[in-house]
Amino acid sequence: MTGSSVQHDGNSVDEPIRGYFDALNRSDPDGVSRVFAVDGTLMADETGTVTGREHIRTMFQQSFRALSCQRELHIDRVRHDGDMAAVETHTTGTFTIGGNTISAVSRELFILHHSPRGWEITDYMFNRPAPAGS
Numbered sequence: 025m026t027g028s029s030v031q032h033d034g035n036s037v038d039e040p041i042r043g044y045f046d047a048l049n050r051s052d053p054d055g056v057s058r059v060f061a062v063d064g065t066l067m068a069d070e071t072g073t074v075t076g077r078e079h080i081r082t083m084f085q086q087s088f089r090a091l092s093c094q095r096e097l098h099i100d101r102v103r104h105d106g107d108m109a110a111v112e113t114h115t116t117g118t119f120t121i122g123g124n125t126i127s128a129v130s131r132e133l134f135i136l137h138h139s140p141r142g143w144e145i146t147d148y149m150f151n152r153p154a155p156a157g158s
Contacts, residue, residue: 036143037102037104037109037111037136037138037143038099038102038111039142039143040059040060040134040136040142040143040144040145041059041097041099041111041113041134041136041145042097043055043058043059044056044059044145044148045095045097045115047059048084048093048095049093049094049095051088051092051093053081053082053084053085053088054081056080056081056084057077057078057080057081057084058077059144059145060077060080060144060145060146060148061077061137061139061144061145061146062076062077063075063076063077063146064076064077064080064144064145064146064147064148065146065147065148066080066083066148066149067147067148067149067150068149068150069130069150069151069152090121090122091119091120091121092119092120093117093118093119093120094117094118094120095115095116095117095118095130096115096116096117097113097115098113098114098115098116099111099112099113100112100113100114106138107137107138107139108135108136108137108138109135109136109137109138109143110133110134110135110136111133111134111136112131112132112133112134113131113132113133113134114129114130114131114132115129115130115132116128116129128152129152129153130150130151130152131150131151131152131153132148132149132150133147133148133149133150134147134148135147135148
């Protein structure tokens with residue numbers, strides 16, 4: 025994982041993002057959902073919007089039955105203003121579905137809020153960019 029970090033009250037804004045990808049790579053739905061705010065929202069490529077930590081956990085619990093991921097995080101830009109932050113990232117690596125491993129690059133946007141629990145992901149969107157020349 026690469027990139028820089030912004031501190032707020034001793035907490036790094038990128039901690040929940042790094043925690044998200046660590047849990048994703050372990051196929052850990054509890055770890056994935058733990059980094060989201062209670063009312064956090066996930067907007068994934070080619071799927072519906074999922075809102076709420078418990079719904080996010082359930083979605084990943086179901087997804088991990090068929091899918092495993094090995095993603096490497098690259099932090100591209102951090103914007104920070106008070107208790108809010110926006111973090112643009114991209115990831116490289118693989119997805120394995122039904123025994124087939126696919127290499128993929130994704131780009132991500134995280135919106136985070138600093139709460140009494142520390143930084144939490146309030147909104148997360150990702151997609152896979154179109155191949156060059158399309």
